[in-house]
Amino acid sequence: EPEVTQTPSHQVTQMGQEVILRCVPISNHLYFYWYRQILGQKVEFLVSFYNNEISEKSEIFDDQFSVERPDGSNFTLKIRSTKLEDSAMYFCASRGGQEETQYFGPGTRLLVL
């Protein structure tokens, strides 16, 4: 069964460093998302991406964040200068064109020290 994959599964970084989180959505899906979940809190929407551009972003998704689909398969989230409060699980999700269900990847646990 097709699934969303994410790498790395864990990332530890120093405050102020740049990180890139990678996702490979399900191959025929057209819509891509990033969510995050701070430990013990709810899952929060960050950004949605369609047709090679951002379709919507949340207040969390400030200038320190960017997304890119550098090729036909990968979808990346970059955090330019990480802060302690960026420590969270980051989930990538994708959905097909005709359905509304989003399928989540296993997540990247980011720890900023």
Next chain:
Amino acid sequence: QKEVEQNSGPLSVPEGAIASLNCTYSDRGSQSFFWYRQYSGKSPELIMFIYSNGDKEDGRFTAQLNKASQYVSLLIRDSQPSDSATYLCAVNGEDDYKLSFGAGTTVTVRA
């Protein structure tokens, strides 16, 4: 900002019993409603979705939607210890497909 509220629990039920989970949402324009299961440290896993008022059954799970009351629920019949997890209610709207999640209800099934 869509608000999605769930009873945080924990909800403890004996094996074989019915677990009943509730969710309310603030945006009357919400169109689609999802239940995800999340094991500790893992990603949300879709259990089922519902779009229309009424009941929808899938195996041991039944989702119920009442748009007039802005209420959606999930029943888990014949609960198993493997059902022990946090259940997330999520909604999206007509014009956007981002999901707004509730905080989740933690269910523990006692063997």
